[in-house]
Amino acid sequence: MLTPRQNFMEVLRGGNPDRFVNQFEFFVMVPGPGMFGAFPEPGGEAVDGWGVTTRWPEGVITPFPVHDDEHRVVKDITKWKEVVKHPQLYYSDEEWAEAVAIADGVDRNEHFVATITFPGFFELLHYLMSIEEALANYVLYPTEMKEIIDYYLQYLIKQSDEIAKHTRPDMLLFSDDLGTQISSFISPAMFREFFLDAYKTLFKHWRDNGVEIIYLHNDSYSANLVPMYIEAGIDIWQGPLTTNNVPELVKQYGGQISFMGDIDSGVVDSPDWTPELIEREVRRACENNGKLYFVPSMTMAGPPTLYDGVLESIIENIDKMSAEMF
Secondary structure (H helix, E strand, O other): OOOHHHHHHHHHHOOOOOOOOOOOOOEEEOOOOOOOOOOOOOOOEEEOOOOOEEEOOOOOOOOEEOOOOOOOOOOOHHHHHHHOOOOOOOOOHHHHHHHHHHHHOOOOOOOEEEEEEOOOHHHHHHHHHOHHHHHHHHHHOHHHHHHHHHHHHHHHHHHHHHHHHHHOOOEEEEEOOOEOOOOEOOOHHHHHHHHHHHHHHHHHHHHHOOOOEEEEEOOOOOHHHHHHHHHHOOOEEEOOOHHHOHHHHHHHHOOOOEEEEEEOHHHHOOOOOOHHHHHHHHHHHHHHHOOOOEEEEEOOOOOOOOOOOHHHHHHHHHHHHHHHHO
């Protein structure tokens, strides 16, 4: 029986997997100091290292940055250099000790050691100034927006050197939500103009630092961006919603990039979920996408799920489909 890591690589290479990869089983996330910023508790708020205030209102399923005049970091894009300062970059060996111990304890034949970049380039820009202003500024102030992207890129390159030195990850999870359920926020032409070179530069630097797999999380519609994901060097896109027509993407691009998702979290991870619903959605995803270049997975970035029992039911049903189809 293949290890989770070996089985994952067989799927990506078009080889001979012996079962479906069961969601996130193939890596161990090793969070270094400061990598997840500040995350508020439900009902509270927090300020991260970029100065972005994130609030989690009661009754809402996830937090989001606050963009009123009091809290918005960038109020005048022409003066961004005065207000945008990157978070702490260097930490002591003592602060790294826990992450180092976790990484050292991973059997790399069984699992990848993963690190994460969060937020992505597109996400950081709208965190700093609101989604409406960010989208307008790509058109009205392209020079300044590109300057912020490059500023972030230089920070991430230095951060990657620090992470690689301490935990030697062989997988990068890059999180950059780029669309709604039915459309990307920006066109392929705009993605190419503003982001493609930054993606390529960062991912090449990570590969030079020993990373084997580049994993993009983006739970939205972005099928129109897949050719540039391939050009950027992304190995697997995690999070494609069913609106992307994932089976068609697998058919068209499998072998150049793989896809992990097609089980919409908004459908299965709901207060009225049932085992029958999850069984139906998992079966549809597995049967329609096949065994290669596809990992059945909820589209949310990872466990835990919002509602108790959902994650366990998805895992159970993927195993059932493995027993049936392999």
